[in-house]
């Protein structure tokens with residue numbers, strides 16, 4: 038089976054334990070207004086003009102985003118770093134976009150990794166049917182599960198979809214015994230509000246089964262050039278980036294509630 042991948046990051050250290058290879062799958066059903074990877078939203082392979090400077094000359098060339106790759110060929114790429122994964126307790130992380138969007142390809146990749154003893158992580162928005170998530174969970178050692186906004190109207194407004202499926206999938210995953218790290222992207226003007234922090238803590242405190250840990254991810258305003266090249270509107274252009282120090286108080290609040298918390302991925 039073939040999938041569409043738009044990037045492969047080697048020697049990643051923020052996408053799960055140890056040294057990892059992170060595979061970015063194309064396509065996402067959400068449209069978060071602060072998205073760092075706007076090139077990932079479309080499920081199709083696409084191309085955009087890219088300006089290249091050589092000396093005092095400027096050229097414009099087309100850059101293709103996404104390529105089709107088979108399970109066998111992607112496994113061959115992953116195997117190149119297997120020694121580093123084994124020695125560091127790392128593995129492979131599937132990210133996106135939303136990797137569950139290509140769930141049949143994802144499932145085959147997860148099965149192939151497990152057959153070779155490679156640790157697997159899936160970085161997901163949780164926006165998929167439970168039947169898909171349940172199948173994927175059988176071959177996923179760790180979920181990196183995004184929790185953006187608890188209030189549904191705000192979630193719809195800022196991500197384009199309701200969070201009801203996301204929240205119920207998270208509860209079901211935890212109850213099924215899956216290992217889950219929650220990831221909360223804190224974005225000034227969107228998710229980083231007292232109201233959302235209070236509601237997120239209330240939601241997590243009410244869970245019958247608690248997640249393994251929580252990562253607080255400060256937003257960095259670094260994707261403007263991508264929006265420009267793709268001629269997409271960047272509503273968060275100019276939005277202030279957050280630094281780790283600004284999340285110290287929030288971390289203390291989550292830790293006081295009994296959670297293991299890390300700032301950054």
Ligand code: SF4
Pocket residue numbers: 065066067068069071072073074075077078133134135162
């Ligand atoms: S879920 Fe992730 S990839 Fe999809 S739009 Fe939101 S930030 Fe971008």
